[in-house]
Amino acid sequence: MIGFELTPEQKALQEKARRFSQEVILPVAARYDRDGTFPLEVMEKAHGSGFFTPLIPKEYGGEGLGVLDNCIIAEELAAGCMGIYVSIFVSTLALYPIIKFGTEDQKERFLKPFCSKFSMASYCLSEFTVGSDPASMKATAIPDGDHYLLNGTKMWITNGGYADFYLVFATTDPGKKDKGIISLIVPSHLAGVSHGAPIDKMGQRASNTTAVTFKDVRVPGENLLAGEGEGFKKAMIALDITRPMIAVGAVGVARTAMELAIQYAKTRVQFGVPIARHQAIQFMLADMAKDIEAARLLTWKAAWLADQGAQNSKEAAMAKAFASDVAMRVTTDAVQIYGGMGYTLWHPVEKLMRDAKVIQIYEGTAQIMRLVIARQMLHEVGGIF
Ligand SMILES: Cc1cc2nc3c(=O)[nH]c(=O)nc-3n(C[C@H](O)[C@H](O)[C@H](O)COP(=O)(O)OP(=O)(O)OC[C@H]3O[C@@H](n4cnc5c(N)ncnc54)[C@H](O)[C@@H]3O)c2cc1C
Structure with a gap:
C-alpha cells in the first residue's frame, strides 16, 4: 500500500518549519547573502527549535525523528534560504555517523552536550587536491600510544569557522587508499586545530565555508569513530x-x-x-x-x-x-x-x-x-x- 498523506505529526513539523522559515530566515536572507556574513542569531534560534538535532534519539536530548520527517522540515527551511539551511543541516551530516556508529561513551560525550546547549559540528572529508576521489586523501592520522597524531588540511568545510567539533576523515597510510581511512571526532579546542578565513562564494553566501588545518593534533584514541577499513x-x-x-x-x-x-x-x-x-x-x-x-x-x-x-x-x-x-x-x-x-x-x-x-x-x-x-x-x- 502506498500513501502520500503526511501524518498529523509530520504536518505539524512542516508547519513549524514553514513558520520559522517565513518569520526568522526569509526576512534576513537577502542581507546575509549580500554581506556574506554568518547568521549566528538564526543558528541559535534554529538550534533552540530542534532543527540541529532531528536525528538524535530522544534519550540523548534530540528530536528522535526519521529521515523523511527531517526532509519535510528541510524543504521549508531551504525554501527560505538554502545557505542558511545548509548551515543548519551540516551538523546532522557530522552527527549522523556518531548516532549510527558511535560508542555509548561517544554518544554521551558528544551528542548530549550538543543537544543541551547551542553547538555546531562540521564534516571534514574534502581536501584541496581531493574532492570526488576522497580515497586519495592526504591528511594522516598516525597511531601514537593511546592517541592519534592528526596532520593535514581539509577544504570547503561548511561551518569550519564555527564548529565545536569536527568529524575528520584521515588515512593511516595514503598508499592504502580507502582501506587506510579512519574517522575521528576532533574538538575544535585541541591544540593545533585552526581554520582559514571564510571563502567568498558565488552563492549560499550565508553559509560559512573555510579550510580547516590540523597540525600535530593529538586526538585521544577514545575519539576514534571508525578504524582502518571502516572509515x-x-x-x-x-x-x-x-x-x-x-x-x-x-x-x-x-x-x-x-x-x-x-x-x-x-x-x-x-x-x-x-x-x-x-x-x-x-x-x-x-x-x-x-x-x-x-x-x-x-x-x-x-x-x-x-x-x-x-x-x-x-x-x-x-x-x-x-x-x-x-x-x-x-x-x-x-x-x-x-x-x-x-x-x-x-x-x-x-x-x-x-x-x-x-x-x-x-x-x-x-x-x-x-x-x-x-x-x-x-x-x-x-x-x-
Ligand atoms: C560551498 C561548498 C561547501 C562544501 N562543504 C563541504 C563540507 O562541509 N565538507 C566536505 O568534506 N566537503 C565540502 N565541500 C566539498 C565538495 O563536496 C566538493 O567540492 C565536491 O565533492 C567536488 O570535489 P572538487 O571540488 O574537488 O571537484 P573535483 O573532484 O576536482 O571535480 C571537478 C569536476 O570533475 C568531475 N569529475 C571528477 N571525477 C570524475 C569522474 N570519475 N567522472 C566524471 N567526472 C568526474 C566532477 O564531477 C567535477 O565536475 C563543499 C564544497 C562547496 C563548494
Whole structure:
C-alpha cells in the first residue's frame, strides 16, 4: 500500500518549519547573502527549535525523528534560504555517523552536550587536491600510544569557522587508499586545530565555508569513530542518509523560484496581457511544477528507504542528482520569466539561481551521482562489477 498523506505529526513539523522559515530566515536572507556574513542569531534560534538535532534519539536530548520527517522540515527551511539551511543541516551530516556508529561513551560525550546547549559540528572529508576521489586523501592520522597524531588540511568545510567539533576523515597510510581511512571526532579546542578565513562564494553566501588545518593534533584514541577499513565505508553510508536532505533542499529552492515566477507572470503585462497568458511562459511554469513534484517524490522515496533501514545508495544518488538539476533549471527559468528584472539584484530570483548551482557540486557532484547510480545498476544485474 502506498500513501502520500503526511501524518498529523509530520504536518505539524512542516508547519513549524514553514513558520520559522517565513518569520526568522526569509526576512534576513537577502542581507546575509549580500554581506556574506554568518547568521549566528538564526543558528541559535534554529538550534533552540530542534532543527540541529532531528536525528538524535530522544534519550540523548534530540528530536528522535526519521529521515523523511527531517526532509519535510528541510524543504521549508531551504525554501527560505538554502545557505542558511545548509548551515543548519551540516551538523546532522557530522552527527549522523556518531548516532549510527558511535560508542555509548561517544554518544554521551558528544551528542548530549550538543543537544543541551547551542553547538555546531562540521564534516571534514574534502581536501584541496581531493574532492570526488576522497580515497586519495592526504591528511594522516598516525597511531601514537593511546592517541592519534592528526596532520593535514581539509577544504570547503561548511561551518569550519564555527564548529565545536569536527568529524575528520584521515588515512593511516595514503598508499592504502580507502582501506587506510579512519574517522575521528576532533574538538575544535585541541591544540593545533585552526581554520582559514571564510571563502567568498558565488552563492549560499550565508553559509560559512573555510579550510580547516590540523597540525600535530593529538586526538585521544577514545575519539576514534571508525578504524582502518571502516572509515571510508561509514563515510559513504552517512552520505546515503544525508543526500536526500540535500536533495529536498534543492526542492525548496526550486519551489520558491516557481512561486515567485508565478506571481511575476500573473502581474507583468506584455502585448496587452499578463505574460502568464502566453503559452511559452505557461510551459515553463508547467515544467517547473512537474519537475519539482518528481524531485520531491524521488527524495521522499530515498528518505523512506533510509527509515526502513534498507539500502538506498542508488535512490539517494538519483534524488540528489535529479533534484539539484531541477533546482538549476527551475531557477534559471525563473530568471527568464522575470526578463531583465531577473538579471538584477532587485529581485530574489538571481540569488536562487546562484544558490542552486553548488547543489550540483557538493555532497557528490552531478557526475559522481551518476557514477553511483550506474555502479549500483550494473552491480544489481551482475556482470562486470
Ligand atoms: C560551498 C561548498 C561547501 C562544501 N562543504 C563541504 C563540507 O562541509 N565538507 C566536505 O568534506 N566537503 C565540502 N565541500 C566539498 C565538495 O563536496 C566538493 O567540492 C565536491 O565533492 C567536488 O570535489 P572538487 O571540488 O574537488 O571537484 P573535483 O573532484 O576536482 O571535480 C571537478 C569536476 O570533475 C568531475 N569529475 C571528477 N571525477 C570524475 C569522474 N570519475 N567522472 C566524471 N567526472 C568526474 C566532477 O564531477 C567535477 O565536475 C563543499 C564544497 C562547496 C563548494
